[in-house]
Amino acid sequence: MAKTKTQFICQSCGAVHPRWAGRCDACGAWNTIIEDNPTAGIGGGPVQRAPRKGNPVALVALDGESEEAPRISSRIAELDRVTGGGFVRGSAVLVGGDPGIGKSTLLMQAAAALARQGNRVIYVSGEEAIAQVRLRAKRLGAADTQVLLAAETNVEDILATLSHGARPDLVIIDSIQTLWSDLADSAPGTVTQVRTGVQAMIRFAKQTGAAMVLVGHVTKEGQIAGPRVVEHMVDAVLYFEGERGHHYRILRTVKNRFGATDEIGVFEMGDSGLRQVANPSELFLGERNEKAPGAAVFAGIEGTRPVLVEVQALVAPTSLGTPRRAVVGWDSARLSMVLAVLEAHCGVRLGNHDVYLNIAGGYRISEPAADVAVAAALISSLAGLALPVDCVYFGEISLSGAVRPVAHALQRLREAEKLGFGRAFLPAGSAEIGKRSSAGLNELSGLPDLVAAIAGSKPSSQEGHGAD
Known part of the structure; x- marks a missing residue:
């Protein structure tokens, strides 16, 4: 029987090391390398058990009929352009951007627009209290909508809340770096916790058909913090860009399994939130x-x-x-x-x-x-x-x-x-x-x-x- 190979992963940048060390050679962080079980997590196999005989799956022709992916249109033209026509049911979208760039503002406006159309929208905040979210909604003119709020960071509690009652049409998690699960023995924001939390949210979206929007922090290099495997797991990756000295913001598509990539949506930041710019050339x-x-x-x-x-x-x-x-x-x-x-x-x-x-x-x-x-x-x-x-x-x-x-x-x-x-x-x-x-x-x-x-x-x- 082959010997199980042990690997060590940096909880700050996700770099893999063959042995433990006090300092990560990739990011320079100290005391962030822990032993990782290769038989668990993304790419890992099942727990040690007796092998079973596989069941054959049905093979279908490539030229069969295909249905258009069901979408939820926000009626915000610039946001729908970037997502390819609206949020696809059962998909997971990752939104990244610098702190204070307007990610929460844009998602609150989108949540309010969808709630006005009769959709069940749940906004889960892991960084702000309910009172802070309500103040932002009041400033954006979205306080009169039926958006359901929750302030929670535990993955199991969030999934239990989402499963209770009617199925939500859209779920917003702000942000994935604040999630933590009982299954992972590490601090929130580490590679293991981010990977476990995102995997659980994507599994819920696929099983229930709810559209899942995940907010991610970015590093000083402009990349979404955490392992790059998160970007491979989700269906779409959007980056919110802009300079603090300018009023406009650009929402750019980096990956989209249900639409074109490299699309942009242009918004202008004002006192009452983000206003979409129909003609960015002007x-x-x-x-x-x-x-x-x-x-x-x-x-x-x-x-x-x-x-x-x-x-x-x-x-x-x-x-x-x-x-x-x-x-x-x-x-x-x-x-x-x-x-x-x-x-x-x-x-x-x-x-x-x-x-x-x-x-x-x-x-x-x-x-x-x-x-x-x-x-x-x-x-x-x-x-x-x-x-x-x-x-x-x-x-x-x-x-x-x-x-x-x-x-x-x-x-x-x-x-x-x-x-x-x-x-x-x-x-x-x-x-x-x-x-x-x-x-x-x-x-x-x-x-x-x-x-x-x-x-x-x-x-x-x-x-x-x-x-x-």
């Missing part, structure tokens, strides 16, 4: 200075939604031996690549200049289609020339200086036309798009074409002049 371009150099409008795509956002760049001479490179809202490594391509293939010397790049409104861009917009903003700031106010930019830049096509070009152009932008700089090969769009297209085969177009845009210069 929000991000609301305070735009059209005559300032170094500002380019990027036509981006988030999931299925086109979004226009302003890219701001400042290029200033420096006396330091190593110039500064500061980036907010974009990938710093991507900026270094664009700067290298500009210098190697376009002759734009930025080695003795400080470069500051900012995405307006604190918005974060992850797609490489913003390369052309970033390059246009850098060239505009270096030359001191303001870009055309009715022009948008998008395209991916390769290391050879070529501008590569990107997906959903027609959707980007239609969003730009809707907001009054009549011109666009985009990758070459967009003749088919031009037939279906009324915008004036400037196709770029390489980055030198963009440099020449911006350098030749001086009022006293004629079109066609090359860059210096």
Whole structure:
């Protein structure tokens, strides 16, 4: 008989160690490593018992009929967009975000909206007392709804409460880091307790058909605290993002088994709670200075939604031996690549200049289609020339200086036309798009074409002049 292998798990970060140690090598925490039984928990087998003969299961054809997943619509358009049309019955949704970003506010508004439609909603708070939850509901105008409240952290007591009476349509657990179970001998918030509590809540949701929403804390790196296995267990993972200095918040889909990923919902924080923003492009371009150099409008795509956002760049001479490179809202490594391509293939010397790049409104861009917009903003700031106010930019830049096509070009152009932008700089090969769009297209085969177009845009210069 094979010998049972013993492993040790850090209760702070979930790292697995072959032997016990006083300090975790992964996160640096002290006295957090405990012995773990590999035959229990996630991935573990049943308790030692006599083997039994398995029963065959029925095999079905792949092309059989399938039913649409039953959903509960909150009638909050931005929230329904992110979840794929509403909360699916029997599913588990994990919502993460920084402290104070508005997770509890959004979920209380969603609970009130669902309760007004006649759904049975239970809100379980493990961090606040009943009086605190009621004060928030009164401030949000949700105190008149039939949302049922409970302040409890024990998993067994919560499950007994949910099983008593009629089946709930939606259950909100705020938050999973406060749950603790009698089955796990560790403090609340540790890996074992979080894993055990989430597993019990998901099992209840699958058995009863109730939609389960779990709130999770995030670490300083922006990841949901606890083991990553929690994100694999749930059906959808949503991140609530935003800067404390700005009023808007972005709800982003990272995982969704019942809908599209990378969808975003935009909200604006106010005195009476979160207000949904139907057109986020107008929000991000609301305070735009059209005559300032170094500002380019990027036509981006988030999931299925086109979004226009302003890219701001400042290029200033420096006396330091190593110039500064500061980036907010974009990938710093991507900026270094664009700067290298500009210098190697376009002759734009930025080695003795400080470069500051900012995405307006604190918005974060992850797609490489913003390369052309970033390059246009850098060239505009270096030359001191303001870009055309009715022009948008998008395209991916390769290391050879070529501008590569990107997906959903027609959707980007239609969003730009809707907001009054009549011109666009985009990758070459967009003749088919031009037939279906009324915008004036400037196709770029390489980055030198963009440099020449911006350098030749001086009022006293004629079109066609090359860059210096």
